[in-house]
Amino acid sequence: METKVKSKALDTFKEAAETIVNPELKKWIDQGGKVVGYFCCYGPEEIITAAGLTPFRVRATGSTGTELADAYLTSINCSFCRHAFNMGLLGEYDFLEGVIWLNNCDHIRRIYDNWWRKVDTPLAHMMSLPKLQADKQVGWWREELVILKEALEKHLGVKITDDKLREAIKIHNETRRLLKQLYELRKKDKPPITGADTLAVVIASTSMPRAEFNEILKELLGELKDAEGIKDYKFRLMIVSSIMDDPKYIKLIEDLGGLVVTDSACYGTRTFWVEVDEKDKDPLGALARYYIQEKPSCPRMFRDFPQRSAHIQEMIKEFKVDGMIGLRMVFCDLWAGEFFMQEKNLDKADFPVLHMDREYLMAGTAGQVRTRVQAFMESIGGKR
Amino acid sequence: MIVAGCDIGSTTGKSAIMVNGKLSSYTIIPSTTKPEETARKSMEEAMGFLGIVSMEEIDYIVGTGYGRLKVPFANENVSEITCHARGANWMCPSVRTVVDIGGQDCKVMSLDEKGNVLEFVMNDRCAAGTGRFFEGMARVLECGLEGISKLSLESKSPANITSQCSVFAESEVVTLINEGIDVIDIAAGVNSSVAGRLNSMVRKVGLVEDVVLTGGCAKNEGLAQALEKKLGVKVIHLSEDPQIAGAVGAAVIAAERVSQQSGGKSG
Amino acid sequence: MTGRSLDDKCCQKLIQERDMLDMMVQTFTKTSTGTNLHMVPTKAFVDHHNEILRRYISGEPHITSYFCCAPEIYTAMDLPWNTFLTPAFTGAIMPTYHDEIDASGRMFRGMDLCTIIRLAAYIVEEDLVPPPTAVIAMLHPCDGINVVHQTMANNEKWKNIPVFGADPPYWADERSYEYYADELKKMVEFLEEHTGLKMDTNRLREVVKESNKQIRLWQEWNELRRAVPCPHGGAMGLEVFGEATTVHSGMPVGTAWLEDVIADAESLVKQGKGAVEKESIRVFWFDVLSLGLTLELFPWLEQEWGAVVAMEMFGYSPYTEIDTSTEDSMFKGLAKRALHEVPMIRQARGVADLFLSDIEKIVKDYKIDAVVYPGYMGHKDGSGSAGLMREKCRELGVPFMYIGMDLFDDRYTTLDELKDKFSKFFTSMGLG
DSSP, X not given: OOOOSOOHHHHHHHHHHHOSSOHHHHHHXXXXXXXXXXXXTTSOHHHHHHTTOEEXXXXXXXXXXXXXXXXXXXXXXXXXXXXXHHHHXXXXXXXXSEEEEEOSSXXXXXXXXXXXXXXXXXXXXXXXXXXXXXXXXXXXXXXXXXXXXHHHHHHHTOOOOHHHHHXXXXXXXXXXXXXXXXXXXXXXXSOSSOHHHHHHHHHHHTTSOHHHXXXXXXXXXXXXXXXXXXXXXXXXXXXXXXXXXXXXXXXXXXXXXXXXXXXXXXXXGGGTSSOOOSSXXXXXXXXXXXXXXXXXXXXXXXXXHHHHHHHHHHHHHHTTOOEEEEEEETTOHHHHHHHHHHHHHHHHTTXXXXXXXXXXXXXXXXXXXXXXXXXXXXXXXHHO | OEEEEEEEOSSEEEEEEEETTEEEEEEEEEOOSSHHHHHHHHHHHHHHHHTOOOGGGSSEEEEEESTTOOOTTOSEEOOHHHHHHHHHHHHOTTOOEEEEEOSXXXXXXXXXXXXXXXXXXXXXXXXXXXXXXXXXXXHHHTSHHHHHHHHHHTOSSOXXXXXXXXXXXXXXXXXXXXXXXXXXXXXXXXXXXXXXXXXXXXXXXXXXXXXXXXXXXXXXXXXXXXXXXXXXSOEEOOSSOGGXXXXXHHHHHHHHXXXXXXXXXXX | OOOOOTTSGGGHHHHHHHHHHHHHHHHHHHHOSSOOTTHHHHHHHHHHHHHHHHHHHHOOOOEEOOTTSOHHHHHHTTOOEEOTTHXXXXXXXXXXXXXXXXXXXXXXXXXXXXXXXXXXXHHHHTTOSXXXXXXXXXXXXXXXXXXXXXXXXXXXXGTTSOEEEOOOOSXXXXXXXXXXHHXXXXXXXXXXXXXXXXXXXXXXXXXXXXXHHHHHHHHHHHHHTTSSXXXXXXXXXXXHHHHHHSTTTTOHHHHHHXXXXXXXXXXXXHHTOOSSTTOOEEEEEOSOOOHHIIIIIHHHHHXXXXXXXXXXXXXXXXXXXXXXXXXXXXXXHHHHIIIIISTTHHHHSSOTHHHHHHHHHHHHHTTOSEEEXXXXXXXXXXXXXXXXXXXXXXXXXXXXXXXXXXXXXXXTSOHHHHHHHHHHHXXXXXXX
16 A cells, blocks of 8 residues: 655655654754754643754664663663663764653653763753643643743753744644644545555654744645545554554555554644644743643543543544554553553444554564454454 | 582583692583482582592582572582682683573673672563573574574574564564575574673673673574674683583682682682 | 442452451461560551441441552541552452452553552452542552553543542652642542541641651661661561551551550660571662562571561651641641652652662661662563662662562562572672
């Protein structure tokens, strides 16, 4: 299954998804631009952009091992974290001016403790993200954003004004809008782009100067508008996951006839389905409210499961989804609970669900994945 | 001076006899169900090579083994770790990091110049990196343990086995076989995977040269080379069979005891 | 009349546990010739279980909560609280334990989630715990505890039970204590609303003063454990922690018991006697303890190696006294305790620094010969700090061992495997 259109824009995005420093980012760096990394989709990219830097969501693309990281993390820590920290130790992230963490989960937050002691990143900053979503927590998160803002200002010798924040919010909202437009195209009976390629686009959105990304995506959207769609698929699937940044994994599913048409993922709709309120006179307040209350949440947000489910239901309805594939990283406690609750929910509705555990690198487990997805699709067929 | 060391492991029993500071004979025999019997058999065999008829002719015997096993006829029993470290140090005085891969577990030790253990790391619950892992792989590849080493040495491009968990890894190997990947490359991949785990353990105690491999899996030349690649330093080959490090170390300690008793310098 | 009876399914586990603990109490009473220190903490749970069962039948309020959510408040409100954690802790003496662990694994389609957490979720799913009037949820120190409360709240049968979880800040500074103090006040409002009970400030003051006393005694007892040989080992640490922070928090009966413990320790120290006949290794056990460990592994360490657990994570009390002058000062003090002083919560909830500074302090104060970090499979963040702990110990010149085990499921790393690892560790480091 392939995206029919031949597109330079799409090629650019695919390259960005397969590398860490893509050509656009390299150009930025060569011209003296700075890059600040962040872990997790709650990372406040807008503030990084407002500081005049490029935000980069840290991945472990291209990692082949965790041997250096395993001297600090252990075999019961998430493999994404071990690979990411390993990349740091190998110097693959030496191009970063700083890295921002938050306590989104037990594994990622411990990268911070090890990273700042072992990797020579000029600025390592940790943030305290609430687990509830009331106005009090919005207030707390706004304070944390201020603390971050001041740390960046001090470190870089810049001033992050409200106007700069507003401008940054506009740029990032445009990214959200454009990605949503991309997804809208996949509601069609014959979507013009595969799930694997869409994932590459979303990954690219976190890997290069944002304004430039927006321009390239506009190009791609133009090319896809009237492009020939994909019709040789058996079922329409959605992915529900935490970190899933491997288009090859999605391709494997799609090559079996299961076209991925949407998702609830953090390289996915959870980051762009809702926009930051541009009308709020207080940009930091708007950002705080967006991240805590408005964006579709991650399982660490306490008792927000009904809203997370509603988001999934919306996706199922609007994209005419036939089945859901839930992916969990082994040792992830948050998604173990989420899957448990999802199974109970979706069992009731008799909706086809496949839950799979994985490690960060698919590699040799491809055979198993294929077998399970194949069986899953046969069962969807059986239900009709 | 005639001294001896006797090391009873879960799979093999080893005895070493040193005459006037030279390693004069040693044996490696498969363990029987009774440790005392294994000890006696291996010691008598080593004695036989030198024409020694009775244990009375030996000035001091130090026993060692897994757990709290005691060699009944030994004058003294010392821990296997200590014996192992001293043995490695005797065979290679420049050794500072010992990587020991046994049947059931693997350990990495950092030593001082006298062969005393400074730090020590064991594998956690994961079987990956132990003899058990190799056994599983040898079964899947149908080549036997020595086969893994021989095959891997012919490989120019080791297969990449990325699974961290040994259960996933075994099924990954099955997939590779089905995909027609050359078994020599898979064998090399297995060695590389284990070398990776060992690399992590070495990093925990800190890499200090010289590095030696001991234990049953140390004779896997392919593993030694893979480990060298990972560590970025040469892995020294011991002058004697690496499996007898424990028994040799026990004999070295026995020699020290004799010197001490005769008023010599303390160890 | 509630139409409820002790025959209800949800009562059986508590009854089973109570009966087991009661049997232990009977053994103590029968065989002890002097003060048997284990009796009070064990009987406390027997009484506790009975009270929860009684309230289940009568319909009087009771809640579920934890030792780290300001238990002084519950004492002040005369509100008994049950915890989901006991099945894991008492599990070693319960016959159906392994089956329950396996069943809980099937629930979550895997065994990598913390065993304590899985068991807690399981007993709720299976109606094995009396539904409380309200649930106080914990959202930290780990993902697991966050998750289990979400699964509980999502449970059809429990959907009418109100839930409150205080939002935990990641830091331990004034700003965080104030934030959390406000959360605790919200917790009180919630409890007043749903239980009909009122919290009286003066009563809270009494309870906190008593709790302050208990903290002082706890620390005095800790001082005595610095003695060589160490008078009391790890099992006692868990009991002291339990008395001061769970069923008898802020209650005079708990204070009296702590005084007895100190008297016993003092007497041993004066005689130069230790918990272990020939103490040769002083261990710092830097994680939680289970009944299984204290019944099997620790006695073996003592007999085989002369190894005493001179300090453990749960016995270590860095608590400070709470200023009882105003309601605000009390809530701030309780918040500080909950965030920064409660064992395990303190180290695991925020940055890894406290793992390291606690090791440093304890190694020095208690003349520790070996630091053991069990690497409990549920403590993902702890394992993520293990490399740093190792380096800290290297800096201090003290041997460090990371095990990698399940503190509550002896099949994960068996007792024999543990013994083997300890033997190898001690001998290679020249200990014992």
